[in-house]
Amino acid sequence: SAELWNSAVRVLDKNWAGDHMVPSRRLYPHQWSWDAAFIAVGLCYVNPSRAWRDLRSLFEAQWPDGRVPHIVFDPHTAEGDYFPGPVFWDVPAYGGRRPRGSTALVQPPLHAVAAWEVYRRAMSHGAAAVREAHAALEWLYPRLVAQQDYLTGHRDAGGAGLASIVHPWESGLDNSPAWDAAMSAVPADLTLLQKYHRRDLDVADAAHRPTDVDYARYLGLVLSYRDGGYADAHLARDHDFVVECPNFNAILGAAEIALAQIAGVLGADPQVHRARAQRITTAIVDRLYDARSRTFRVLDVRTGAHSPARCISGLVPLILPDLPAYYADDIMTEARSARFGLPQQTDLPAPSYDRTAADFDTLRYWRGPVWINVNWLLRRGMLQHGYRDEAEDLRTAMVRLVHRSGEYEYFHPMTGEGIGEPAFSWTAALSLDLLA
Template sequence: MHTDMSADLWKSAASVLDGNWAHDHMVPSRRLYPHQWSWDAAFIAIGLAYVNPTRAWRDLRSLFEAQWPDGRVPHIVFDPLTAEGDYFPGPAFWDVPAYGNRPARGSTGLVQPPMHAIAAWEVYRRAASHGARCAHEAGEQLKWLYPRLVAQQEYLTGRRDTGGRGLASIVHPWESGLDNSPSWDAAMSGVPADLGLLDRYRRRDLQVADAAHRPTDVDYARYLGLVINYRDGGYEDAGLAHRHAFLVECPSFNAILAAAELALVHIAAVVGADPMIHRRRARRITEAISTHLYDERTATFRSRDVRTGTLSPARCVSGLMPLLLPDLPREQAEAIMAEAASPRFGLPGTTGLPVPSYDRTAPGFDTLRYWRGPIWINVNWLLRRGMLVHGYRGEAEDLREAMVRLVHDSGHYEYFHPETGAGIGAPMFSWTAALSLDLLA
């Protein structure tokens, strides 16, 4: 790849991360997302590992300082220095229960995909290249994080196994990180949409972003209704199957959950804990994904609605994520590669672009609306990682080059138009910048 292009991109990525640092954490973007988000912090740490490892650890630590006693790591940790009105729904709406050693800042009661063990391991293994002081810091931080990462995994594999199949359920589309993905359409159609809620609360996102690029009002009414139901039950998970309208097993969330156990195998070995526990858990989750989320008929992975037991009809980028797992049966890995190369997703060999978030050939494919078509760098980064795990080196390199070219030409946007490559959503978006650094390194 052209060295000027790489140098330009490296510089602009590092400056986005400098600009988005907020005293002890990184914001995903200044205007649209002025707090700390959970899986963003993990992707961001992976990039900070190259330019500022101390900040990578600080960011992860700020997030885990807000971990709940039951092990859940909140999907947003609110910055007390940011006004309530700067993001909706803010801390007052979430109204999370107080607990003993809770830090001053508020959080939500939802989670996001547990990318953090993967990130912590990536930051740790790069630390030595920054010198002895960084290596020492990395060892100390990893020791602090390990029990917290284990508690996070145990919360998800324990209390969140609402279907009893050895998979974690998400209780809200926001937990997937793929908010309005068509993967949830079938399950969300049964969730009441009280549009009156939107008269009472104002959508802050529509004041700072284009409505055509964001989830719809009906989506938001359902999102708020689900939060209210979970909140009013004290964010308790017991018995959710009988009292919550949305419970879904997502192949992407669960693939990340299993990949996190594999990262914990390495981390446990460094901190003097037993790695075997994590290896066994990774194998169990992989088996559950492979057995329960794979549709033999179409040879694709789908999300499963826990309440009805049915697989979603939508073919989404989340179905490509189990490629992250080394123990996936060979024919399923091959099926993912075939799906990724098909006209539905079109690997860069055919389109010159990274894969979109949804099947290009589906009637509902929407080039602008968030997770219903646009290209996102984080899921493409995960797909490339999966290709490397399964030895698809040529495809991984093509995908890497397509991501680097796209971000270089269009900027560090939140997401990208899947036909023209134009940047959409928030500019100067942290994880796009952070993962670009990793792709260039």
């Protein structure tokens, strides 16, 4: 509707910070990595130049080893306005003429998919927009490839060609029950919370955020990675949290498909990317598919065990075009089940976690609430595999939810009420894409 379109555009105007988009003004006053990808996908309908600028800002802060940091800090934002900020991370400021501090963690590499979407949209914006898009792809392409090389090289702690994450923040699904088993082995030093102040609780309801025990573990993991100079050489042996996530790795594979398309436009070789996508898809099936439950699960690289939790991340491999129909059908069965109840049972998009689980939590971040970004991925997967009616139902459910409740960060999975930050950039941007 025009009403939702206009209000989403206003959110993106308000959250534009000159050369990048913030996810929201109060809780997330810097630039976040996978947010930038989702934002570009919608922002390109109304301001393609800003979509490219945002992606470019992020990749200007890419590390020499190829990693794209999960947060790039805005030097104009006070240290006290976000924790953990630049002082805690203690990372050199990368970025040539415009150095900015960053974290040392990564996030799902959705940027190639986003860049390809922004490029495709440029076709309907005229010749100047197409020239701009072509130049932006030329600048981004080697950097996107370096990002993939870092993730499938340095981060291949499991040795099978997938990327491991070394911190729940890297998943983007911070306190998902998918990490509970692996996180239970990570020391929780609660004295860290006396030493450091959780700024998120100044601006958000504690019942909607990760717990103090979670946070103590989050900080401890960063400190131990930091003590090792953020090096990745012996992760599986030395680091306390090393897991392979189906959401992260499905996006890693989708990125290679998008890179093949980008390579085609730029006159580079698409075939190497198609081959890599195929290898990633095969490794996801080999390692993350649990034949007994017929679902995709998080793998703990240190113990070799699959997580028992059934989370939305297990549905995202549907975005892989090479995923054999057998596994796509299993994902759809899980999506339609009472666990995720898409969307006929509740009129709502899929929750972040199994509705039938005893510890399903309607308020706490990634432990139950509905998030638009993962549902957007799921819909993309449905379209990819020919589930047109389900994709349309899910699109309708997402648009209806945001129209009724506003562009919130996440939503109550029973009532649809908005939770977390209002005026959240990716919810606004993806609404534009769903309406377009």
